Amino acid sequence: MNTGKGLFDIFNYKLNYLHFIIDQQIQQQKKNQQIKRTKNLRMIQIVEERSEQQQQQQYEIDGVSQRIWEEVANQYRQEIQSLQLQLWQNSVDKMFQKSNGVPKKYLQKLKMMKMGKSNRQCSICCNQFQKDELIIQLPCKHIYHKSCVDSWLQSSTKCPNCRSDVLEALKNQEK
Structure with a gap:
């Protein structure tokens, strides 16, 4: 890996x-x-x-x-x-202020799970998912390594694949 x-x-x-x-x-x-x-x-x-x-x-x-x-x-x-x-x-x-990413309180609401057997890969780091590896699923259903998507969402509110607004989707889920 x-x-x-x-x-x-x-x-x-x-x-x-x-x-x-x-x-x-x-x-x-x-x-x-x-x-x-x-x-x-x-x-x-x-x-x-x-x-x-x-x-x-x-x-x-x-x-x-x-x-x-x-x-x-x-x-x-x-x-x-x-x-x-x-x-x-x-x-x-x-x-030089910190960019407008997703606040931590919303990051904690993202669906976290362990990866099963799969040939898919994380589109942020381009590495394949390993069995029992921690992954996060965004509201748009795209999945990423936890570490990859955490660093991505610190500086952006958009999904790296489909560019849907993760923050808006999480706010709507709260309602």
Whole structure:
């Protein structure tokens, strides 16, 4: 039985897929940030242009000098930069949070049994089931090694074969 190699291959596949998804999300966030940065820079540019115009005219607006308006513009610029940094950090934090798998309380409700004599194989690790081996049957009736499906359902709510939603099916069984 070559369970270790199969699990290693699955782990590598999942890791490569996770890197791909993270790269895609980072690229999209960079695009979104560039758009926001461009808009914010344009707003700052407008404030600075107005500030320069007012400085050239050498007059006060509502009794407040030009210097105070420049300070306000600088404060806004700093606040915008701080908000951009917070937005970026929040996005990165969301990416690296544990993915939305099936909660443990639902995993315990899955049908667990011992395998009888069979020529079938687990479609996660691609190894044949052995007699008296622990297997789990999902609500869609597909069966897997317990260790394989447990690790799969920690990061996904879908059946690896038919893509039916395991979490929804378990919630419906509760009702």
